[in-house]
Amino acid sequence: MPGQATGKTAFVSAGGGSFGAVQVGILRELVASDVRADLVDPRGLAALLERHLPCKNLEDAAIPVHVVATSLLAGTAVCFSRGPAIPAILASAAIPAAFPPVWIGDDDYNGGVASNTPVETARALRA
Secondary structure, three states: OOOOOOOOOOOOOOOOOOHHHHHHHHHHHHHHOOOOOOOOOHHHHHHHHHHHOOOOEHHHOOOOOOEEEEEOOOOOEEEEOOOEHHHHHHHHHOOOOOOOOEEEOOEEEEOOOOOOOOHHHHHHOOO
16 A cells, blocks of 8 residues: 555655765765665665566667766766666666665766766757
C-alpha cells in the first residue's frame, strides 16, 4: 500500500547548490556511525535498477536520456548518452567520501562534483 511504512531506512535529500556539501558531511557521519540505509547503498541501487529499469542501454530509452557524472581524472562533467545505463546512473549517484566512484571505460566517475546542475550540458544538447 503506498505510503505504508516498510521498516526500511532511506536517506532522502534534495539536491542543488550548497546542499551537496552539507549532505556529504551528514552521510559521512552516518556511515562513520554505522548507520546504513536500505535504499541508498549503491549495491541496493544497482539491484533496484536491474529489476526496474526499462532498458539496458541509454540509447534504447523511450525518450533521449543523458546522464552526467564527473570524470575523476579530468575533473570535468561528462555526459553519457549511449552505452550501459546502470553504470552511468550509479556513477552519477556516487557521492565523494560516502559512496565509491564507478569505473567506466578508462576513468572513475562520481556524482555532480564538476556540475551539480548540468545547465551547460543541456545547452550543448540544444535544450
